[in-house]
Amino acid sequence: xxxxxxxxxxxxxxxxxxxxxxxxxxxxxxxxxxxxxxxxxxxxxxxxxxxxxxxxxxxxxxxxxxxxxxxxxxxxxxxxxxxxxxxxxxxxxxxxxxxxxxxxxxxxxxxxxxxxxxxxxxxxxxxxxxxxxxxxxxxxxxxxxxxxxxxxxxxxxxxxxxxxxxxxxxxxxxxxxxxxxxxxxxxxxxxxxxxxxxxxxxxxxxxxxxxxxxxxxxxxxxxxxxxxxxxxxxxxxxxxxxxxxxxxxxxxxxxxxxxxxxxxxxxxxxxxxxxxxxxxxxxxxxxxxxxxxxxxxxxxxxxxxxxxxxxxxxxxxxxxxxxxxxxxxxxxxxxxxxxxxxx
Ligand code: SF4
Numbered sequence: 001x002x003x004x005x006x007x008x009x010x011x012x013x014x015x016x017x018x019x020x021x022x023x024x025x026x027x028x029x030x031x032x033x034x035x036x037x038x039x040x041x042x043x044x045x046x047x048x049x050x051x052x053x054x055x056x057x058x059x060x061x062x063x064x065x066x067x068x069x070x071x072x073x074x075x076x077x078x079x080x081x082x083x084x085x086x087x088x089x090x091x092x093x094x095x096x097x098x099x100x101x102x103x104x105x106x107x108x109x110x111x112x113x114x115x116x117x118x119x120x121x122x123x124x125x126x127x128x129x130x131x132x133x134x135x136x137x138x139x140x141x142x143x144x145x146x147x148x149x150x151x152x153x154x155x156x157x158x159x160x161x162x163x164x165x166x167x168x169x170x171x172x173x174x175x176x177x178x179x180x181x182x183x184x185x186x187x188x189x190x191x192x193x194x195x196x197x198x199x200x201x202x203x204x205x206x207x208x209x210x211x212x213x214x215x216x217x218x219x220x221x222x223x224x225x226x227x228x229x230x231x232x233x234x235x236x237x238x239x240x241x242x243x244x245x246x247x248x249x250x251x252x253x254x255x256x257x258x259x260x261x262x263x264x265x266x267x268x269x270x271x272x273x274x275x276x277x278x279x280x281x282x283x284x285x286x287x288x289x290x291x292x293x294x295x296x297x298x299x300x301x302x303x304x305x306x307x308x309x310x311x312x313x314x315x316x317x318x319x320x321x322x323x324x325x326x327x328x329x330x331x332x333x334x335x336x337x338x339x340x341x342x343x
Contacts, residue, residue: 003063006036007142008135010174011181022057030180036064037181040146065139067093072147080330083144087112087136091129095140095158097148098330103188105153108140110169111160116194117229118217120258122297123159131165137172141182154184156191157213163196163203173208186210192256194228195238204248212245213254213290214238218264219272227264239280246286252323255287259310260294261303270316277322288323295329 006014015029022028028050035047042064044055067085070092074081081097096107112129114121140158145151154176156162162169169191176184186209193200194215203212218224221234242253257273259265277283291314294304305313310326317324 003061005066005133005135006032006062006064007066007138007175008133008168008171010171011178017062021061022054024054028054032058033180040142065142066133066135067139067143069143075330078330081144081148083140083147085140085143093132093136093140093159095144096330097144099148100330103152104148104150105155106141106144106151107155107157108137109158109160110137110156110162110165114160115164116161116231118194118215119227119229120217120260120294120297120302125297126159131168132160134168134171134175137168138175141176145182151182151184153188154190156189161194161196162191163193163199166199166202170203170206170208173210177208177210187251190254194231195233195235195241196231197233197237197241200238200241200245204245207248209249209251211251211254212242212249213256214242215256215258217256217258219269219276223264235276236279239277239283243280243283243286252286252288255289256292256327257289258292258294259305259313261305261309263302265305265309265313267312267316270313274317274320274322278320284321288325289317290325290327292327293329 004017009017011029011033014032015026018024018029018032019026031049032047035041041047044058044062044064047055066088069083070086071084072081078100080099083095083097085093087093091112093109093112095109098105098107109132111131113126114123115128141151141154156169173189173191176182176189177186189210190213191203191210192213192215200212216235216238217227218235224235242255246253277287291310293310294302296302296304314324314326
């Protein structure tokens with residue numbers, strides 16, 4: 001019999017399990033949640049304020065986590081750490097702990113492989129295997145927190161397109177936000193999407209208030225179709241959805257733009273991007289732009305943009321009134337930077 005992974009359950013679901021399936025009193029939920037999330041104990045036998053009989057029942061019916069940590073690689077450059085886990089069906093899932101941002105942040109994966117196929121991304125070169133379960137998403141943060149202590153930020157920017165695993169991602173966000181569980185602030189969670197338009201609207205209407213990052217990467221639809229192979233939405237539809245998200249959640253959304261040498265990084269390209277954004281007059285108020293220098297991946301011949309090219313690109317956006325930053329890469333030497341996760 002398949003055991004229930006409690007790391008994939010909201011508090012409500014644990015309560016239903018305790019009161020309906022186990023026919024126990026409701027306060028047992030609080031005790032179980034406290035052991036898992038506050039005391040960070042995963043061995044049910046050590047839940048010492050539960051009666052032995054209940055601990056026994058739980059041991060047979062539930063598990064707390066399913067991933068097995070198989071390796072941990074630490075960057076010599078910046079301390080970024082890549083955690084590699086094995087799933088119960090023998091796939092590898094990675095997440096990245098980034099200690100050098102202003103906060104301690106974990107970048108997590110949501111799928112095994114990715115079906116979108118961005119040409120500059122190692123995950124995009126993999127075949128798509130399956131969505132991660134809610135438990136497998138949550139456990140990445142749980143494991144890192146157990147290893148390094150408190151975490152102050154979660155980025156859904158690892159392997160996979162989060163909004164193509166919508167239900168499991170939304171449930172994991174609810175678990176991260178729950179004050180009895182991870183108690184994360186909604187503004188410290190960022191969901192990144194390459195632009196799954198209907199699910200951007202859905203996520204806005206969930207009213208969870210987490211931040212949104214949209215990976216745009218291009219200034220026109222034709223080029224984007226080549227860069228982001230298997231996503232049909234047009235740039236203006238994606239940007240409109242971003243503005244809707246920002247209006248509903250009352251927070252700016254981020255545009256992520258990977259700068260690839262001689263592909264999308266010239267001054268002319270920057271001006272095209274400004275033109276595209278200017279078509280939505282109110283967007284300036286709601287957006288900030290992160291420029292991400294391309295990180296090399298195996299079997300791909302793209303080149304990195306020169307530093308002065310990146311700076312010029314930024315200046316054009318800034319001069320036109322767009323709040324723009326250049327994102328520093330983390331964990332380059334251990335294949336943990338943006339676009340480098342793969343198996
Ligand atoms: S960049 Fe994101 S959406 Fe694109 S292939 Fe990589 S993981 Fe998938």
